Amino acid sequence: MIKSDILTHLENIVGKDFASNNQEDLFIYSQDSGASLPRPVDFVVLPKTAEEIQKILRLANEERIPIVPMGGGMTLSGxxxxxxxxxxxxxxxMDKILEINEISRYALIEAGVTTGRLTAYLEKHYPDLEVSIPDAPPSATVxxxxxxxxxxxxxxxxxNxxxxxxxxEMVLPNGDICKLGSCAVSDYxxxxxxxxxxxxxxxxxxxxxxxxxxxxxxxxxxxxxxEVIVGIFKEPKMIPDVISKITNTDIAEDIVFAVSEELIKGYIFLATFITGTSEEEIGTKTKILKRIYRKAKGSYMKVPRSFRNFFLEKPIFISSEADTRRxxxxxxxxxxxxxEKLPEAIEKAIEISRKYGISPSQVSRVIGKGHNVMFAASFSFNRADPNDMENARNALHETNKLVLDLGGIIWKPELAGQKLIIEKMDPSYKQLYKAIRAALDPNRxxxxGNWEIT
Ligand SMILES: Cc1cc2nc3c(=O)[nH]c(=O)nc-3n(C[C@H](O)[C@H](O)[C@H](O)COP(=O)(O)OP(=O)(O)OC[C@H]3O[C@@H](n4cnc5c(N)ncnc54)[C@H](O)[C@@H]3O)c2cc1C
Incomplete structure (x- = not known):
């Protein structure tokens, strides 16, 4: 089928205003805010229902057209x-909040509902409930x-x-609509x-x-x-022990730590967020945490109030750190x-940043009471300068290799990072993934191009 016929089919499915192959419309979809190079897009569609997606996938199967789903497009890894x-x-x-179950505590939403919208909705209508959201721009989808x-x-x-x-509710590659979880059996x-x-x-x-x-x-x-209790530490090697002690107490809601040469050179911030229903509860938790911080070997320092405010008032710490190169x-x-691998990761990732002339900036979050750490090393670049973008990509790639060498796993990897993981992956895992994918999506x-296992 020629391109104009495909467009007509897409328009028939989603409506004329919601399908396009105009270069002006496609431009924004051919890139993201990260350092990936742009790649061409043929069509963009904005469906309203699962049934419309079903029809689009059936058309794509007949015509062997690649499909890329997009929420907020905010992963930064292309x-x-x-x-x-x-x-x-x-x-x-697809932005409907379909149900909030207050007693069983879940939200049933359509796939396009953004983190900003669900948070605002809960604040307004269910102030006693919250959803965990990333420190990402609020246009990211839940x-x-x-x-x-x-x-x-x-x-x-x-x-996580x-x-x-x-x-x-999934639309499978062949267009079938499938429910997964208790909803496959129950109304709940x-x-x-x-x-x-x-x-x-x-x-x-x-x-x-x-x-x-x-x-x-x-x-x-x-x-x-x-409330947030912030400590500043000199030695990365102290961090796992301090974190273990905090997680043992069961009082922290969130534990974030950061390295930032722009803000404070040579130190690591550790920010432990606590919550409570009374000032007394907050006071008790604060005392426990300060005792742990003080007892940590090394150079725990008292933190100026401005730092406390920085963390409390700017929860999107990583975003405020994002554009150091302007x-x-x-x-x-x-x-x-x-x-346990965190101290080595912090030190080696600082070296990588310096090697590429990028101001070291890292933010990490403790997940599930210390079962793992989400460790992020960020690299800013000047978008107008292709060499600077390549520099950031190279720094990213070297950090990805470091993480795999340390026994970690790259999160939301771009294509080059996916390749590194696949190279290291157990062959039987690869075969299983390949077989499932082929069964679900025989026309590929x-x-x-993503998770491409040969
Ligand atoms: C400044 C900044 C700070 C950030 N901080 C955090 C953070 O603290 N924690 C965190 O987790 N992330 C963070 N991120 C990353 C970002 O938030 C996530 O990548 C984003 O939330 C993913 O949601 P999205 O809607 O943008 O997904 P997209 O980028 O649109 O999609 C992500 C992937 O999922 C696929 N996909 C999307 N929707 C669907 C769907 N409905 N069905 C099937 N596949 C789908 C896409 O094809 C793509 O492969 C940050 C990003 C920025 C820019």
Whole structure:
């Protein structure tokens, strides 16, 4: 079929205003805010329903057109930029909050609901409930973020966002619509099991296994008071021990630590967020934490009030750190690391930043009471300068290699990072993934080029 006929089909499915192959419309979808090079897109569509997506995928199968699902497009690793052209399915219009279950504590949402919208909705209508959101711009979708195994301010207490998914409605590559989790059996989207758990197949697979159209995500009770206790430490090697001691107490909501040469050279901030229902509770927790900080060997220092305010008033710390080069470009190597490997990662990633002439800047978050750490080393660049962009990509790649050498896993890897993981992956895992993907998507239409195992 020629391009204009495909466009007509797409317009018939989603409406004339919501399908395009105009260069002006495609431009924005051919790149993201990270350091990936732009790649061409043939069509963009903005469907409103799962049934429309179903029809688009059936057309794509007939015509062998690649499909790339997109939420907010905020991963920074080029995951929504097509590798082989094709149709970007922008899910923005699927923005309904379908149900908030206050008692079983979950939100059932459409895939285009953004983190900003769900948070604002809960604040207004359910002020005693909250959802864990990333420190990302509020245009990131809750579903896109959970599907890439994201993490946020409740992840220390409750785990990765992928673990918070109770159920999914998926449009599979062949166009079938499939429910996963308790919703496959019951009207309640309250749990993933206890039936064979297939939801994991769709997490971190970057749209290669299908398109989520609905998701149920866990909500949590919200305390009305929040405080942050910030320490400044000299030695990275002290950090795992301090974190273990804090996680042992069970009082922290969120533990974030950061290295920033721009803000304070040669030190590591450790910010522990606590919550409570009374000043007394906050006071007790503060005392316990300060005792742990003081007892840590090395140079714990008293923190000026301005630093406390910086963390409390600017929860989006990573964003405020993003553009140190004032060139509008920011990329980061996010990684899952075992806690004990953190000191080495901090020191070696600082060396890599310096080697590439980029001011060292790292932000990490403790996940699930210390079961792993999301370690992010960020690299700013001047978007107007291709050499500077390449410099950031090289720094990212070297950090990714470092993380794999340390026994960690690169999180939301761009194509080059995916390749590094695949090279190291157990052959039987690769075969299993390949077989499942081939069974679900025999025409290889779903985000081809990603997780490409030969
Ligand atoms: C300044 C900054 C700070 C950040 N801080 C954090 C942080 O603290 N924690 C964190 O987790 N992330 C963070 N991120 C990363 C970013 O938030 C996540 O990448 C983003 O939330 C993912 O959601 P999205 O809607 O943008 O997904 P997209 O980028 O649109 O998509 C991500 C991947 O999932 C696929 N996908 C998207 N929607 C669907 C769907 N419905 N069905 C199937 N596949 C789909 C896409 O094809 C793509 O492969 C940060 C980003 C920035 C720019």
């Amino acid at each position: 995951l929504t930029i097509p590798v082989n052209g094709g149709i970007v399915i922008d899910l923005k219009r 579903t896109g973020n959970a599907l890439i195994h994201g993490s946020g301010f409740l992840s220390h207490k409750y785990g 966002h992928g673990d918070m998914i109770n159920g999914l 989207w309250f749990t993933r099991g206890p039936i064979p758990d297939l939801i994991g197949l769709f997490i971190s697979s970057f749209g290669t296994m299908g398109i989520a159209t609905k998701m149920a995500i866990k909500l949590y009770p919200k305390d009305n008071l929040r 060139g509008g470009g920011f990329e980061y190597s996010g990684n899952f690391l075992p806690l 239409i779903m985000n081809p």
